[in-house]
Amino acid sequence: xxxxxxxxxxxxxxxxxxxxxxxxxxxxxxxxxxxxxxxxxxxxxxxxxxxxxxxxxxxxxxxxxxxxxxxxxxxxxxxxxxxxxxxxxxxxxxxxxxxxxxxxxxxxxxxxxxxxxxxxxxxxxxxxxxxxxxxxxxxxxxxxxxxxxxxxxxxxxxxxxxxxxxxxxxxxxxxxxxxxxxxxxxxxxxxxxxxxxxxxxxxxxxxxxxxxxxxxxxxxxxxxxxxxxxxxxxxxxxxxxxxxxxxxxxxxxxxxxxxxxxxxxxxxxxxxxxxxxxxxxxxxxxxxxxxxxxxxxxxxxxxxxxxxxxxxxxxxxxxxxxxxxxxxxxxxxxxxxxxxxxxxxxxxxxxxxxxxxxxxxxxxxxxxxxxxxxxxxxxxxxxxxxxxxxxxxxxxxxxxxxxxxxxxxxxxxxxxxxxxxxxxxxxxxxxxxxxxxxxxx
Numbered sequence: 001x002x003x004x005x006x007x008x009x010x011x012x013x014x015x016x017x018x019x020x021x022x023x024x025x026x027x028x029x030x031x032x033x034x035x036x037x038x039x040x041x042x043x044x045x046x047x048x049x050x051x052x053x054x055x056x057x058x059x060x061x062x063x064x065x066x067x068x069x070x071x072x073x074x075x076x077x078x079x080x081x082x083x084x085x086x087x088x089x090x091x092x093x094x095x096x097x098x099x100x101x102x103x104x105x106x107x108x109x110x111x112x113x114x115x116x117x118x119x120x121x122x123x124x125x126x127x128x129x130x131x132x133x134x135x136x137x138x139x140x141x142x143x144x145x146x147x148x149x150x151x152x153x154x155x156x157x158x159x160x161x162x163x164x165x166x167x168x169x170x171x172x173x174x175x176x177x178x179x180x181x182x183x184x185x186x187x188x189x190x191x192x193x194x195x196x197x198x199x200x201x202x203x204x205x206x207x208x209x210x211x212x213x214x215x216x217x218x219x220x221x222x223x224x225x226x227x228x229x230x231x232x233x234x235x236x237x238x239x240x241x242x243x244x245x246x247x248x249x250x251x252x253x254x255x256x257x258x259x260x261x262x263x264x265x266x267x268x269x270x271x272x273x274x275x276x277x278x279x280x281x282x283x284x285x286x287x288x289x290x291x292x293x294x295x296x297x298x299x300x301x302x303x304x305x306x307x308x309x310x311x312x313x314x315x316x317x318x319x320x321x322x323x324x325x326x327x328x329x330x331x332x333x334x335x336x337x338x339x340x341x342x343x344x345x346x347x348x349x350x351x352x353x354x355x356x357x358x359x360x361x362x363x364x365x366x367x368x369x370x371x372x373x374x375x376x377x378x379x380x381x382x383x384x385x386x387x388x389x390x391x392x393x394x395x396x397x398x399x400x401x402x403x404x405x406x407x408x409x410x411x412x413x414x415x416x417x418x419x420x421x422x423x424x425x426x427x428x429x430x431x432x433x434x435x436x437x438x439x440x441x
Contacts, residue, residue: 001104002031004127005062006120008039008077010049010193011282011301012110015132015181017058017189019158022182025106025130033098034062037077037116038069040254052280054193054200066098068116077116082123090123110134112154112171113144121150131171132181133159135301138168139371140335141379145173160186162304163339165363169375173382183309187288194288197281206275207290210239211248213283213297214255214263222325222333229262231318234349235296236266236274238317241351246273248292250283250302287312296347298322299333299340307344315347316340320404329410330378338374338405342367357401369393370405377410394418 003025007013013034019025020032040046049055050065059065068077082090095102105127109117112131121129131154138159145151151174159168161180168178194200212235218228239247247267251260260276267274277286283302286292287310295306295314299322306312319341326334346354358366369389376383376390394417398406403418412419 001106002033002100003106003108004033004035004098004100004120004124005108006035006037006068006110006117007049008037008110008116009134009282010052010055010280011284012132012134013049013055013058014189014193014282014284015158015160015186016108017061018186019132019181020061021189022185024158024179024181025108031100032062033100034065035068036065038067039076039078039116043069043076046253047280049280054197054281054285057192057196058189064098071097079115081115081119084122087123087125091125094123104128106130108132111143112146112150113142118146118150121146121153125149127153129154131157131176133157133168133170135160136162136299136304136336136339137332138170139163139166139339140332141169141375141383142171142173143330143332143379145171145382148174151176160305162301162308163343163363163367164308164360166368166371169371187309190282190284190288193281194285197279197285197289200279200285200289203290206246206248208293209246209248209275209290210242210244210294210296211250211277211283211286211290211292212236212239212263213295213300213302214249214251214259215298215300216252216254217298217322219254220333222322225258227321229259231298231321232259232263233266235317235347236263236270236272237349238315238347238351239294239296240270240272241349242294243351244272246275248275248277248286248290250277250286253280284309297340299337301336303340303344313345315345315353317347319346323404329407334374334378335371338371341404342370369397370402374405377406377414377416380414391416 005016007016036048036050038046038048072080105124107120107124107127108130109120111117111134154176156177156179157168157171158179158181214232217223218225249263264274284305287306292312295303295312296317297303298318303314307314319337322337342358343356345356372386373390373393376386398418408420
């Protein structure tokens with residue numbers, strides 16, 4: 001059986017390498033090809049992951065590494081969707097072009113609901129499909145459930161165990177089995193990549209310094225550019241208030257020069273030495289190489305990997321603001337923000353760290369019911385079987401500490417407990433009459 005792996009990020013490629021090393025795709029012998037898809041808004045100006053430092057450490061797991069962008073150009077991987085009548089032709093052409101043969105094919109993809117994964121699942125309509133997670137988002141509902149002819153071919157969801165005691169909700173509406181990627185295999189792959197990054201081992205003077213993880217929120221429309229800069233500055237002020245004078249900054253791969261410039265200016269005002277780790281490698285590589293004393297961010301998956309796989313203390317900043325700003329309610333980022341806010345410590349600007357709202361030993365009693373309720377409110381049509389659980393949670397546990405995770409308008413639209421009571425018609429009539437009288441006078 002030929003195996004076609006599709007990856008758009010270095011983090012995803014490391015996850016695939018770890019899954020292969022731990023035997024999740026069987027013994028060697030079958031043809032394994034890694035298809036690299038650069039999904040950046042302007043891929044022409046962003047280096048693909050196979051050109052990133054340290055990628056050579058992963059290449060040995062695959063017989064061949066090829067670029068989907070080069071073949072698809074001038075179309076973009078995130079928007080190109082073939083017509084149904086073209087699927088059989090493209091199946092034959094791509095099998096021949098990539099030397100995949102006519103036998104069984106195992107397709108391994110990321111977000112199955114959108115291109116390029118959705119396009120490949122449609123083209124290779126005779127392939128078994130494995131979906132591997134892209135971090136904390138997989139703990140939320142499927143953004144757009146795939147059609148049944150694709151869903152019935154999905155054999156499992158592979159994921160990194162980022163939240164103890166919790167399984168991803170992704171594709172659970174089809175009862176797709178879940179399988180964990182071995183954490184030791186993942187750490188081993190990260191260690192290989194770290195050794196292959198030139199200069200990573202030469203920064204011993206930075207070992208043990210705290211780290212701030214940047215996020216890409218303004219471009220997503222979640223925050224304004226000024227608010228995003230202020231969020232990063234709040235992280236830096238909180239770290240500086242703890243007496244730190246050297247702080248590492250790992251910007252998001254798509255971070256603009258404006259973000260870095262604004263944070264540098266904030267560091268100068270605080271008298272802090274800011275060291276930018278701008279190599280296009282996952283933050284886990286720097287965990288392996290530098291072992292930070294603290295990692296601060298908003299809701300990055302990197303916070304969970306730091307805590308779960310490296311035992312590094314972590315803290316969040318700005319999650320309450322983000323819970324309010326993320327729109328629409330169905331936005332897939334809602335689950336990562338909810339998880340960060342509920343399960344990770346928070347950092348204040350005076351340097352104090354509050355404990356998690358939900359301790360790790362309360363996952364089953366508190367975290368799971370919360371996520372079920374949030375997931376139902378996000379995608380109620382795909383998860384109607386969760387309504388009773390969501391309603392029970394909202395009826396008995398909605399208070400000042402949990403209301404931040406729900407929007408009143410969403411609860412009202414779904415007719416769930418916690419929604420504001422509608423005014424009686426006569427009250428609305430009196431109010432409108434009073435307004436007319438004021439205008440008339």
